[in-house]
Amino acid sequence: MSPNFSIAEENYIKSIYNLQQVNDAVSTTALAEHLKSKPASITDMLKKLQAKGLLLYNPYKTFRLSKEGIKAALSIIRRHRLWESFLVHKLQFSWEEVHEVAEELEHVRSKKLIDKLDGFLGYPKFDPHGDPIPDTNGKINIQQQLPLSSLPLNKQAIITAVQDQSSELLSFLSSLKIVIGTRLEIKRRLAFDNSLEIKCRNRQPVNISEQVANAIQVNPL
Amino acid sequence: MSPNFSIAEENYIKSIYNLQQVNDAVSTTALAEHLKSKPASITDMLKKLQAKGLLLYNPYKTFRLSKEGIKAALSIIRRHRLWESFLVHKLQFSWEEVHEVAEELEHVRSKKLIDKLDGFLGYPKFDPHGDPIPDTNGKINIQQQLPLSSLPLNKQAIITAVQDQSSELLSFLSSLKIVIGTRLEIKRRLAFDNSLEIKCRNRQPVNISEQVANAIQVNPL
């Protein structure tokens, strides 16, 4: 059946998947930073993943997940996002607290557990950060979205997702009442620092930095 | 705050706790069998646990958990039994399937997660096998019970727990409709093999072996 990966291997597979979504070519250093480890450790693991057929790897050049590797990544991501949904909707965690706990829960490898959890939650399509949840066959609907920083001025859009790396960012957005589904538009863009003045229906406009605008994904109306 | 133990350490602590409940003196070989490893590996870990102050250890003689070690064990057992309850009552697992999955879930170390899960389940006092669940402070109510094999003839009793090591045993009992709360009495004891003929109210009597009777805990009425 489906092979069993170690926790370390799973964390590598998921990180590589996430990085290659953004940038087709993943680098050893980028992955080391993402995983808070050292480049030499990355190389060790790249060789192991290649040996297991999960990675297409040209030493000194590029690497990316094989078909097999992507399948494994989607299964881990499914677990991660379902647990996040459970924590928020059943245990009343707030959206910025769940990532860390899900980072551990995702490694409990029982297909039956995850499929039952999915049903218990009512087969959610998105996690609390707006990211799509792969179904039991690993099918994922990547939604059409762009970073808020690329949205034209005065164009209405709905927030579809927020990159959930940092819980600080998520609680900051919560405090501004900026959540998944919030409708907004950009009123002004400062050339000086690329910060944005954004306006939600019947609310005071607020200013956000370029970095924050990059982390927010929107779907233009 | 509370120190963090590795998964291996947690499994050792829990096994030692369980063994010393039955038999005050735990032996290296017994622990090795319980953990499906080798005596030499046990000795390695005993030294580590002693160094961390979790174990009172006299080489070549006996060992048992320190106060600190018992506290750690109860916390792991709390997690294990709450997850088992979740799996049975929320995800409709059957009682013989849950042990294996809970064996992994128990290692997710987040006090907040477990306390919220406890509330979500309605602060259950017992797990699906009838074993008491320690509360958030580690307090556990050990119920007055004895193995069915020690129950006198013709004395009514209620099943309070079943030792859950083997899922085979649990599904066997399910098929006989013998579950937690079932009221029964022993009608006959065969000296030949110590097997028992047991009778539940308005049901046909059934025969069970000495080993099965040892695994069933009862509370005499």
Next chain:
DNA sequence: AATAATTTTTAGGCAAACCTAAAAAAAATA
């Protein structure tokens, strides 16, 4: 009490997953 059997520990090794420092390759710059 001496010997035999059993249990436990020690000695030495291995694999996984990390690390630092050095070497090699690739990319950037002059």
Next chain:
DNA sequence: TATTTTTTTTAGGTTTGCCTAAAAATTATT
């Protein structure tokens, strides 16, 4: 293109948790 800088890999080492085989201690038997 030659040189410098940056990136990546290799070499060698550590810790954790496991193993087998041998030695030591304990317990059982004569």
